[in-house]
Amino acid sequence: xxxxxxxxxxxxxxxxxxxxxxxxxxxxxxxxxxxxxxxxxxxxxxxxxxxxxxxxxxxxxxxxxxxxxxxxxxxxxxxxxxxxxxxxxxxxxxxxxxxxxxxxxxxxxxxxxxxxxxxxxxxxxxxxxxxxxxxxxxxxxxxxxxxxxxxxxxxxxxxxxxxxxxxxxxxxxxxxxxxxxxxxxxxxxxxxxxxxxxxxxxxxxxxxxxxxxxxxxxxxxxxxxxxxxxxxxxxxxxxxxxxxxxxxxxxxxxxxxxxxxxxxxxxxxxxxxxxxxxxxxxxxxxxxxxxxxxxxxxxxxxxxxxxxxxxxxxxxxxxxxxxxxxxxxxxxxxxxxxxxxxxxxxxxxxxxxxxxxxxxxxxxxxxxxxxxxxxxxxxxxxxxxxxxxxxxxxxxxxxxxxxxxxxxxxxxxxxxxxxxxxxxxxxxxxxxxxxxxxxxxxxxxxxxxxxxxxxxxxxxxxxxxxxxxxxxxxxxxxxxxxxxxxxxxxxxxxxxxxxxxxxxxxxxxxxxxxxxxxxxxxxxxxxxxxxxxxxxxxxxxxxxxxxxxxxxxxxxxxxxxxxxxxxxxxxxxxxxxxxxxxxxxxxxxxxxxxxxxxxxxxxxxxxxxxxxxxxxxxxxxxxxxxxxx
Numbered sequence: 001x002x003x004x005x006x007x008x009x010x011x012x013x014x015x016x017x018x019x020x021x022x023x024x025x026x027x028x029x030x031x032x033x034x035x036x037x038x039x040x041x042x043x044x045x046x047x048x049x050x051x052x053x054x055x056x057x058x059x060x061x062x063x064x065x066x067x068x069x070x071x072x073x074x075x076x077x078x079x080x081x082x083x084x085x086x087x088x089x090x091x092x093x094x095x096x097x098x099x100x101x102x103x104x105x106x107x108x109x110x111x112x113x114x115x116x117x118x119x120x121x122x123x124x125x126x127x128x129x130x131x132x133x134x135x136x137x138x139x140x141x142x143x144x145x146x147x148x149x150x151x152x153x154x155x156x157x158x159x160x161x162x163x164x165x166x167x168x169x170x171x172x173x174x175x176x177x178x179x180x181x182x183x184x185x186x187x188x189x190x191x192x193x194x195x196x197x198x199x200x201x202x203x204x205x206x207x208x209x210x211x212x213x214x215x216x217x218x219x220x221x222x223x224x225x226x227x228x229x230x231x232x233x234x235x236x237x238x239x240x241x242x243x244x245x246x247x248x249x250x251x252x253x254x255x256x257x258x259x260x261x262x263x264x265x266x267x268x269x270x271x272x273x274x275x276x277x278x279x280x281x282x283x284x285x286x287x288x289x290x291x292x293x294x295x296x297x298x299x300x301x302x303x304x305x306x307x308x309x310x311x312x313x314x315x316x317x318x319x320x321x322x323x324x325x326x327x328x329x330x331x332x333x334x335x336x337x338x339x340x341x342x343x344x345x346x347x348x349x350x351x352x353x354x355x356x357x358x359x360x361x362x363x364x365x366x367x368x369x370x371x372x373x374x375x376x377x378x379x380x381x382x383x384x385x386x387x388x389x390x391x392x393x394x395x396x397x398x399x400x401x402x403x404x405x406x407x408x409x410x411x412x413x414x415x416x417x418x419x420x421x422x423x424x425x426x427x428x429x430x431x432x433x434x435x436x437x438x439x440x441x442x443x444x445x446x447x448x449x450x451x452x453x454x455x456x457x458x459x460x461x462x463x464x465x466x467x468x469x470x471x472x473x474x475x476x477x478x479x480x481x482x483x484x485x486x487x488x489x490x491x492x493x494x495x496x497x498x499x500x501x502x503x504x505x506x507x508x509x510x511x512x513x514x515x516x517x518x519x520x521x522x523x524x525x526x527x528x529x530x531x532x533x534x535x536x537x538x539x540x541x542x543x544x545x546x547x548x549x550x551x552x553x554x555x556x557x558x559x560x561x562x563x564x565x566x567x568x569x570x571x572x573x574x575x576x577x578x579x580x581x582x583x584x585x586x587x588x589x590x591x592x593x594x595x596x597x598x599x600x601x602x603x604x605x606x607x608x609x610x611x612x613x614x615x616x617x618x619x620x621x622x623x624x625x626x627x628x629x
Contacts, residue, residue: 022593023478024050025469025554027485028057030183030397031120034095034572035562036062038241038579039484041091043558045238046596048084049305050482054352054472056310056463060394061207063307064387065094068211068296070305074227075216085234090214092242093256095121095572097210100260108264109290114153115206118198120181120567126150127177130197134174139166140436152422155199155401159422159438161330168333173197179399181568185496186512188399192340192461192501193329196401201441201452204391205417208297217293218263225259241580243573266290297388298414302355308362308472310352311394312465313380313458314403318347322403322459323444340403341503344533348502349380350465351406351458353390356383358476365475374536375546376471382455385409388417397462398497405442405454412452420451461501464494468550480593482584483554486562487608489518490538490547499534508534520609540609551613556586556594559611561603585611 024043026036036059049070053063069075075086102113102122116122129150137143140162144151161169176197179188216223233252237245246253268285275282301307314322322340329337342348352359359381366376386409396404424439425432443450466472467490473481492515499511507528510517521540522529529535537546551557560582565571583600585608586593600608 020048020050022047022050022480022482022555023052023054023473023476025473025481025483025550026053026055026059026062027467027483028055028059028394028463029486029562030058031181031567032562032565032575033058033061033119034121034567035486035560035565035575035579036484037065037091037094038576039558039560039582040066041088042580042582042596043482043484044088044091045084047482047593048080049087052306052308052358052473052476052478054308054310054469056394056466056469057397058395058463059467060309060311060390060463063305063309064207064211064296064391065091065214067299067301067304067307067387068215071296071299072214072216074223075230082234085238086230089230089234089237089245092237092245094210095576096242096256097213097260098122100257101264107261107266110149111152112206112209112264114150114203115210117150118153118203121572124568126153127180127197130154130173131177134170134177137170143170144436153199153202155196156422156438156440157195158197159436160440161195163436163438165333168330172334181400183397183399183493185398185493185500189339190329190334191398191402191497193326193334193337193402196396198396198400200396200401200404201388201392201407201417204297204388205294207391208294208387209292211296212293213259213263215296217295222259222262225255225262229255229259241573241577264290294414294418297391298386298409298412298417300355300409301353301385301387301390302358306355306358306476308352308354308358308469308476309390309394309463310350310466310469310472311390311406311463312461313349313351313406314342314347314461315349315380315458316343316347318342319457319459326402339500339505341501344502348378349458350375350378351380351382351460352472353382353385356381359383361477362472362475365477366471369475370471370549373471373546373549374533375466375550376475378465379472382406386412388412393460394463396460397464399493401462403459403461406458406460407441408453408455416451461497464491464497467491467494468547470550470553471546474553480555480590481553482556482558482594483551484558484560485610486560487604488563488610489521489540490610492518495534495538498538502533504532504534508532520606521614540614543614548613551610555590556584557611559583559585559600559603559608583608583611 029035053066055063069087069090075083078086098116098121101108102116114126117126129147133143133146137146143162158169172194176194212218232255233249236249240248267288267290269288270283270285272281272283325340363379363381366379370376389407389409393404393406421439423434424437425434441451442454447453470481470483495514499505499508505511523541535542539545540547560579562575565575567575584594
């Protein structure tokens, strides 16, 4: 009996230390991920961390940070109010953290600044250097000479291509620069085939180093500095943005920088040496190589917070067909190759990573609660996966990358990932020199010769697919679900990718102009449009669409307006401010759980479409009530 009581108490303690008793679905948003962090900092101040989370695309990165923060044992041990404030403050520091590592005058490994480059936080040095290399480089050595410190972030498949066909791949890089971050599935005809600029696997390792910092996986001095900062500043941070905290308590800036310097700065060891026959001793400080934990990125998904990141995958005959089309695209220098498409019913799935038990529960729950839902029918579990494979694929969407192999996380040797060289080397007696033969991650002909193995039965097409993952959470058993999103219709980019991928461009007459009617959905469809997978999944004006079912499954919708802003144009703080002060729409019975964020007036001219479930029997009200019903 005593043992049972002890175990029950331990279970309650662990659940309360992990977070609150609610779940969160997070809409992916490309480079606007800081809006997630602003939203979560407000929610966590009131409700602590969610117990279960789901999302794809850039939301997969946010889920990764949620998992890291949940693992910080020092913060988990604090009492409830302290824990909420400290976890919320960690989310508020993500943008200052990434901006810090991009500064020129700090002692941070220069490669770390690439995280900010790719996420739109900081300068655009990587893209600028690529543009210069495309203009002036005459061969591969010169190309990498111009790239300089940015070289390791370039997709090694592009480096391999430049070595084989310099002119063609230089043109591909120029094209990729032109469309980088535009998410344009209407005009970018090569987005399924063109290789991406960024090595998302290496970027995942770098992002993992940021996550290690928050997880408490760093050295003792860094962990002590971080905890001291949180202890001194978390209470003042409640209800305030980062700039407002700096105004209230300026010392917090220094305390946070102290923790970053301890983590990224040079490391030294001291030793005492004897001179003059031992009569004189002297202390010598010697610089030692800096190392990072490189631990979070290889953690199993779901082993910390109950997380379900997602990506779209092609399966079945489409896998071989895509390989053949990609080879044709490259052999013909991107000329005269038809768009890639597949069979919606047989060759497309929406894959979720997670623990086996949770995935089994979701699979059964979707069949039970949503047997006729089109999106739920696409569910595919990937159990045993690690964050490395998630970060390698879900954010790597068409336009940023072509379709990608999915790493086989359980079979990966982390040391091979961390120690991977960009170029192969040749040995000469007692030294080696690098060649200009890039070491690619995968070997399609023989997996044993690749750096990492992959899951042979699929390719990832990115996490655009399920940007409203509330049905998965409902199937998992969640009762209180907050959905972090923005007002407006479904993602124009995601819909157009879906229509192209499923081969419906000649069946949906308005697919190129879908943005025009997207905010409130499309009506007066033809019979073929009515029966299309697009209408079943994404049309706001279809009351039975997966989109509307997903809105209806949420307890509360945290309704930002992040599409108004562009972090690529420096609008980071307005994005964060809008997210932190966004309206929250709740079902009447749960209003007490979400007693914050009601400043909604003037934020929507047409009733917050995408945040409030449509009443299909009544016209849209000019002034919406604070309810999902």
